[in-house]
Amino acid sequence: MVNKMNKEEEKAAAFITRLLSNPSLNYLNPLQKEEQITTFLELNAVQLFPTLASPAFFPGKTWTEILSILQPQLASMVDEMAAEGIKRYLFEKIDFGFLSSLPNSFPFNEKMIQSLYNIIIRTLKTNSGRLDFIGSYNALLYKLPHHYLDDIFESQTYIHFELIKVQRLKMSKAEILNMIRVSLMLRSSLHLYSEGVFDKSSGLITKQYAIKIEKLLKKDLPKIPVELISSAVKSYLPFEKYRFVPTTGRLTSIFNAMGKSIRPHVRVDRGASSPEKSWLSVSRRNYKYYGWDIKMLDELYRYSLENNW
Amino acid sequence: MNRKIVDFFETFIIIAILLVLVQTFLEDFAVLAGWTWNSRRILIFSGFAFDFIFTVEFLVRYFTALSRGEAGYYFLEGRGWIDFLASIPLLLLNSGPAFLSLIFGGSIVFGLGSMFNILKIVKAIRIARILRLLRILKLFRKIKYITSPMAQRHITRINTLAISTVVFTLFTSALIVGFFSLPSSAEGMDQQHHAGIESFLSSSGGGPSAEKARLFSTYDPDLLIVKRNGATIFSRYDNSYYNRQFGFGDFSFIHTNGWSFFFNNMDVLKVQSVYNILFFFIVVILVIAILIFYSPHFAFTITDPVHVMERGFSEPMYNLEVEIPERYKDDDIYRLGDLYNRKYLPLKQRTVFEEEKHSDLTLDDFQDLLNQDDDSSSSSD
Structure with a gap:
């Protein structure tokens, strides 16, 4: 029985590896690859079933049984790849020195990073958290906060004012960048406590709910400053209604959504605007629906226009 | 086939x-x-x-x-x-x-004996070449x-229209000049040759000598050969030169009272060739201009925005805006592009993730696996 399971797992692993290594998925992050493969299996069940039910794969199994073998295998392989990437960001790329600039912060230590890592990995076990994390993951991969922050600090207009004067971050550009990066990674943790309870289409929550989640998250991450947790959780609040949403939270929300949609490696057709410029332009028209700060979108759009991003 | x-x-x-x-x-x-x-x-x-x-x-x-x-x-x-x-x-x-x-x-074609006829036929033939x-x-x-x-x-279509207009204008104008006997350089030359022959014959008196033929040749630089009753009394070049440089249509001759006069047509043909080359380049440059300047313009201002919108409508994950150049913003196509950008894409952004499932993977990517199944089942048969 054990042997049979192992053989099936091996076959599933070989099949999933084959799917994951398809060149059309090359530019996607592991979570997006998983999403694409799941959809592929769903859309092509009829055509794939005869092959997957053949002696070469899983003879005698129904489609549901085949999926129950493939999906855990897919999730496990994707988890491994995603965890590796997350670890690299948390333990190597992000400098947590910015935490000391936040009020009431604890002295920084490795355990804090480990606790962040654990909660992100737990988040990835939830379906909605996994989906939401795709945007943050891409935003980090495509370095969205990085290149926009350069322009924000260079022009020192609205967003800079909001970061420095309104949110009162006494940090350097690099430190703010790292805060936004962690805020992006932490954002999806909301789904640990609230799967399926908020507006799925816009992804927005209410103030009361945000406060509740902040408390729960704080309990799980006692050493992480509340400002950082607040930035991550309040990124789900509509700015039109709640003007107190921290600037880093507003940026987190925008970069997460941008990361979900844009594909910077896609060939831009002649006659089409660049991906980021298109996304920001369209999002300026949907700012109320998604609760984004229109002035922030306008400024980011201006940078994408100037840089032809 | x-x-x-x-x-x-x-x-x-x-x-x-x-x-x-x-x-x-x-x-x-x-x-x-x-x-x-x-x-x-x-x-x-x-x-x-x-x-x-x-x-x-x-x-x-x-x-x-x-x-x-x-x-x-x-x-x-x-x-x-x-x-x-x-x-x-x-x-x-x-x-x-x-x-x-x-x-x-x-x-x-050319054994008609009349320079006028030869020139007319040569002209008709050369006109037809424009059709090429x-x-x-x-x-x-x-x-x-x-x-x-x-x-x-x-x-x-625009190439067809432009080139056929040029070709048919040239063709019909050449036909009008040819068939309605409007003055042309070829016929002017023909009259000049006839006048020269008349003068030569009338001034010869007791019989023109080779010297007088030479005088005629200085008066008419197209005169090549003068023959009387088959005997050459004047020739501008030697026979090997004629064999090397002249073919039919390159010369004409007039036969009268036992006298034969051969004239060089090359100058007339050269003028015609200059025109032909000119027409040739007009058409070629017109074609190149349409290809280099008009085709990209058409692509940039018509097909490209249409292509972007088509992809946006048909592909769930394609959400690039139509780039609208400031100077063409009032064009119908860009007004449509503007509506697409302002109305359709924002609506799509709000709905596409919930309504449509899409995968970049296609079955074609895994044909070998699918065929493997066919192979195994056929082998088991």
Whole structure:
């Protein structure tokens, strides 16, 4: 029985590896690859079933049984790849020195990073958290906060004012960048406590709910400053209604959504605007629906226009 | 018909079109550059071969279309009229008579004995050569860099219109000049020769000498040879020069009262060649201008925005805006693009993730796996 399971797992692993290594998925992050493969299996069940039910794969199994073998295998392989990437960001790329600039912060230590890592990995076990994390993951991969922050600090207009004067971050550009990066990674943790309870289409929550989640998250991450947790959780609040949403939270929300949609490696057709410029332009028209700060979108759009991003 | 044969046939015709354009240019250039008759004779043979090939091509296409009951469609919509005009009239009026003259030593067409008639025929033949330029149009069936059928149709149509307008304007104006006896340089030359002969004969008195013929040759630089009763009394060049440089149509002769006068037509032919080369370049430059300037403009301002919108409508994950150039923003297509950007894309952003499932993976990527199943089942059978 054990042997049979192992053989099936091996076959599933070989099949999933084959799917994951398809060149059309090359530019996607592991979570997006998983999403694409799941959809592929769903859309092509009829055509794939005869092959997957053949002696070469899983003879005698129904489609549901085949999926129950493939999906855990897919999730496990994707988890491994995603965890590796997350670890690299948390333990190597992000400098947590910015935490000391936040009020009431604890002295920084490795355990804090480990606790962040654990909660992100737990988040990835939830379906909605996994989906939401795709945007943050891409935003980090495509370095969205990085290149926009350069322009924000260079022009020192609205967003800079909001970061420095309104949110009162006494940090350097690099430190703010790292805060936004962690805020992006932490954002999806909301789904640990609230799967399926908020507006799925816009992804927005209410103030009361945000406060509740902040408390729960704080309990799980006692050493992480509340400002950082607040930035991550309040990124789900509509700015039109709640003007107190921290600037880093507003940026987190925008970069997460941008990361979900844009594909910077896609060939831009002649006659089409660049991906980021298109996304920001369209999002300026949907700012109320998604609760984004229109002035922030306008400024980011201006940078994408100037840089032809 | 086998696809490979069709492809070979199409490629052969394209190469033939390009070669015939070079050949057309060289035929006139050879006259201007004073190429030897042997070289020009090769060009006449090759011209005949090309016209013959294109005539066969037209007939094959026409009768194939006829057998399918699509002859009318081929002739009008399929631009069979271009195939026709650029083949049969040329074979009958241009290269055919020239080829026959080469075979029969010029007696078929040019043995008429009258310089006026020769010039008229030469002119008619040369006018027909303009029709060769229409063959360029056939190249536009093969435009590949503009993939949209709409762009291909528009570019081809504007090229057809422009080139046929130029060719037919030149053709009809040349016909009007030729057939309504409007003054032309060739006929002026003809009258000058006749006047010279009259003066020569009247001043000869007891009989003109070689010296008087030489005087006539200084008066008329086109005079090549003067003969009386078959005996040469004056020749500007030696026979080897005539054999090397002159072919039919390059000279004319007038026979009167036992006297024969041979005149050089090369100057008239050179003027005609200058015009032909000029027309040739007008058409070629027109075609290049349309290809270089108009085609990209059409693509940028029509097909590109349409393509972007089409992808946006059909592909769930495609959400790029139509780039709207400031100076064309009032164009209908960009007004539509603006609506697409302002209305459709924001709506799509809100709904696409919930409504449509999409995967970049396709079954084609895994055909080997799917076929593996077929193979195993067929082997088990």
